[in-house]
Amino acid sequence: MRPLRKAEIFNQDLHQGKLQIRYFNLESDKKSGDSILIVSPDGKSMLIDAGIVATGHKLNKYLNDLSIDRIDVAVATHPHHDHIGGYETILKTKQIGTLLMPELPHTTSAYARFLNTIQKRNVTPTYVVAGNHFSLGKEVSVEVLSPSHEALEKARKEKKLSTRYINNLSLVLKVTYRDQTFLFTGDIYKKQEEKLVNFKGEKLHVDLLDAPHHGKRTSSSNLFIQTVQPSYTVISMNNLRSKRAYSRYEKTGSRVVSTGINGNILIVSDGQSLTIKTER
Numbered sequence: 169m170r171p172l173r174k175a176e177i178f179n180q181d182l183h184q185g186k187l188q189i190r191y192f193n194l195e196s197d198k199k200s201g202d203s204i205l206i207v208s209p210d211g212k213s214m215l216i217d218a219g220i221v222a223t224g225h226k227l228n229k230y231l232n233d234l235s236i237d238r239i240d241v242a243v244a245t246h247p248h249h250d251h252i253g254g255y256e257t258i259l260k261t262k263q264i265g266t267l268l269m270p271e272l273p274h275t276t277s278a279y280a281r282f283l284n285t286i287q288k289r290n291v292t293p294t295y296v297v298a299g300n301h302f303s304l305g306k307e308v309s310v311e312v313l314s315p316s317h318e319a320l321e322k323a324r325k326e327k328k329l330s331t332r333y334i335n336n337l338s339l340v341l342k343v344t345y346r347d348q349t350f351l352f353t354g355d356i357y358k359k360q361e362e363k364l365v366n367f368k369g370e371k372l373h374v375d376l377l378d379a380p381h382h383g384k385r386t387s388s389s390n391l392f393i394q395t396v397q398p399s400y401t402v403i404s405m406n407n408l409r410s411k412r413a414y415s416r417y418e419k420t421g422s423r424v425v426s427t428g429i430n431g432n433i434l435i436v437s438d439g440q441s442l443t444i445k446t447e448r
Contacts, residue, residue: 173447177434178233185209187308187345191404191433192230193447194223200406201250203227204352204378206343208305214241215258216341216352217251221278224257237262241304244269245354246338249278256281259289270315270339271295273324296339307345313368314340314360335381336360342374346439349374351396355381361392369395375442376400376435379413383426388413398422400444402433
């Protein structure tokens with residue numbers, strides 16, 4: 169990382185009083201997954217996912233570089249290892265205020281270890297569904313758009329859930345700060361994108377979009393992109409999986425950045441406009 173870029177991306181003091189969103193580049197030979205830190209203008213923090221187990225130490229270092237000792241809201245969008253794995257480290261090194269997640273059955277060893285860790289750390293999860301709202305500090309509001317209570321009830325009756333099924337039950341969060349909006353989508357596929365378009369419509373129109381499922385071809389349908397109409401799109405993946413999806417966003421006029429291409433990413437908003445700074 170170039171020293172000057174690192175100094176700016178990992179210095180909260182430069183942007184005090186503004187909304188700060190950081191996409192961490194979790195370098196690994198394997199698919200490293202998502203980890204996004206949001207810090208409100210008044211200093212409250214929300215971590216959306218934590219990448220894989222192997223990069224947990226890297227994520228912890230990034231948080232230390234930002235002098236983050238407490239995560240006010242920790243979010244586990246769904247129980248797949250590239251989203252919850254790093255929490256094995258973070259739950260041990262950081263104080264956790266609230267842990268939000270969907271109530272889902274899942275039998276993988278990664279999810280079992282995650283549940284065991286939160287139990288040992290005396291962290292009680294709060295299960296959320298579409299329609300729930302919460303605040304991050306005084307000026308930032310968060311709404312859960314998906315999954316619905318009905319979808320989760322149905323999933324809990326299933327004997328076995330496929331990867332696709334679980335991905336479509338990812339938490340989808342809409343963050344609002346004054347006049348600006350941000351959409352975080354987990355790993356939803358095109359089928360769930362279509363459902364969101366049908367049920368939420370113009371509510372999906374935001375300034376910045378977190379590209380679903382790491383920008384893979386399973387997601388980012390034309391219908392979804394045209395509905396969201398993001399001015400900016402971030403693809404969180406240590407290697408770019410779909411140039412076609414990347415191009416679809418660009419063709420709509422969205423500025424696209426990716427952790428796999430641009431490294432660590434910082435988005436700063438004053439509530440009326442935003443700027444994006446990248447490592448490379």
